[in-house]
Amino acid sequence: MCNSAGLGGGTCSGRGSGEAGWKMSVLEEPRSPPLFKELSAEEEQQPTEIQSLCMSCYRNGVTRLLLTKIPFFKEVIVSSFTCENCDWSNTEIQSAGRIQDQGVRYTLNVRSKQDMNREVVKADSATAKIPELDFEIPAFTQKGALSTIEGLIDRAVSGLEQDQPVRKATDPDVAAQIDEFIAKLGKLKEVETPFTLIIDDPSGNSFIENPNAPQVDEALVVAHYNRNAQQDALLGLQTDDVAEVEPPSENTIEEMRNEVLQFNTNCPECNAPASTNMKLVQIPHFKEVIIMATNCDSCGNRTNEVKSGGATEHLGTKITLRITDPSDMTRDLLKSETCSVIIPELDFELGMAAIGGKFTTLEGLLKDIKDLIVDKNPFTVGDSSTVERTEKLREFGRKLEAIISGEMEAHIILDDPAGNSYLQNVYAPDPDPEMKTEKYERTFDQSEELGLNDMKTEGYQEKEEQPADR
CATH class of the missing domain: 2.20.25.420 (ZPR1, zinc finger domain)
Structure with missing residues (x-):
């Protein structure tokens, strides 16, 4: 079982037959000041x-x-x-923000004036669109900003009004058309008719607030996607062709099982240089996974992440556990980055990639959710917070604590369309009476989000060269 605070400097040991146990220790050293x-x-x-x-x-x-x-x-x-x-x-x-592994696209159906107060983080690499007006703010035409939807529209209006006096003198027809369009943008703030706002950011650093958190926002659709070569070039990332790498041999894989690999990276919190430890671990009754742990000497931040060591399964997996006893909190749990977490009793759903891959216990996962939604939520403090929202999130945190302590019965559902998540069966090899595991066919949208629809794995063998006719 891995400790949920992070593996750099902690321990990770396996249970059950056939699992390789491992242990790491890091000497305490004076921390250098953070870069930022x-x-x-x-x-x-x-x-x-x-x-x-x-x-x-x-x-x-x-x-x-x-x-x-x-x-x-x-x-x-x-x-x-x-x-x-x-x-x-x-x-x-x-x-100087870190570019995320995937891009993000927010699609919001604005239906009321309350929606205009939603907080928006628009990075300079993000494109903002309003399809109903055929209006678009291209990437890198504005500096990044922390604002609201109303502020985003006001900023666009200010940009259009900036050169209007000159246009009215040199080209009155164009100036009149722009004035008409500015009036349409102004009417959007009254929300007389619903409209759609799309923010597409290949860097993954933009954000639209969910005022109903921790409940699901029916008006907001969040989609993560893999960048293409053009978007990588736009962000200044390396786009050179990667040389073909030979698949690892059996001896190499066996060495990885018995060794903790280390490579240099940057801290996700302070962006200071840090090191990441990587280990291949066999989970009993499941499969091999890769555990990566980062320990930052500058700010003390510790994180761990889990990647599947195998291919995407042919079927998705849905695991439902009825929590009836505090001992359920000690169950080992693997949540992949493609897994959604649902707690029906709290009307709560955590989308895939929200907290990345985790190899922890059920208690560790619930505490990570509480930290993300309640304790470390930046929109519950400062000028952006409201008493109603803060109290709502605190009540959600109290219910999570009640589930962890065993005072409240609940169900937890792990829905992974890639089939790479796991929850320990404490009755193994016998069936668990409180746990139900279902296999299902992925929908087209789920396969699209996993990047499987356009993936071609057949027909890549080189054809034998035919002798030239003489």
């Missing part, structure tokens, strides 16, 4: 000064860089250049 510090009026942050070329007089000037973190948003780099020779200066802000 949060804005604070109490602590003064010293910028880094670099001599650089002035593009005005072509002599040396000074560039000052400040790596900071906007609370509840993301990391940014503030740069300022000044030249003492010609007095030219320039300032700008750049995003």
Whole structure:
């Protein structure tokens, strides 16, 4: 069983026959300061000064860089250049946020004025669309912003109004058309008729608030997708063709089972350089999985993630457990990144990829859900919070604690269309009277989200060369 706080510096040992146990320990060392510090009026942050070329007089000037973190948003780099020779200066802000593994697309059906108050994080790489008006804000035409849907529309109106005086003097017809379109955008804020807002961000760093959290938002559809080569190039990611890699031999796989591999990465919290440990583990009565654990020496953050060590199953898996005793909290659990978690008694559903892959216990999963929804939710504090929303989430947290302590009976459903999730059967090899496992055929939409519809695995063998006719 793996400890849910993270495996870097912790232990992970298996139960049951045929499972390889392993153990890691990390010596406590003094932590280095994080690269990105949060804005604070109490602590003064010293910028880094670099001599650089002035593009005005072509002599040396000074560039000052400040790596900071906007609370509840993301990391940014503030740069300022000044030249003492010609007095030219320039300032700008750049995003330093981590690009996610997948892009994200939010589709919101705006039906009331309350929807206009939904908070929106729009990254500079995101495209915003309103199909009813054939209106689009292309990527990288606006800086990233933390706003509301009403603020997003106001920002678009301000951009269109900016050059209107010049247009009215030079091209009155175009100016009149833009005025008409601005009036249509203004009417959207009254929500006289429903409209659709789509935010498509290949970096995965944009967000639209669910005011009904932790319940499912029927007006909001969230879809994660794999980026194509053009989107990778737009984000500045490497798009070179990857050299063909030979499949690992049996000896290599056996070495991986007996060794903890380590590679360099960046901390998902503070973006500081960190190391990730990786181990191939056999889960009894299931399959092999890859456990990855990251331990950051700068901010102390620890995370673990689980990837399936095998192929996508032909059928999806739905596991339903009736929680009747506190001992159920000790059941080992594998939640893959494609698995949704449903608790019917709380009218709660956690979509796939929300907390990634986890190899933990049932108690560890419920505590991770509580941390995500209640304790670490940035929209429950500060100016963006409301008393009603905060109390609603706290009540949800109290019900989760009641389930963990055994005071409240409930069902937990793990629905994984890829079939790579697992919940321990404590009666194995006999059937578990409180647990039901179902296999089902994936729908087209589920296969599309997994990227299986366009995947072709046949017909790739090279045809034998035919002798040329003479």
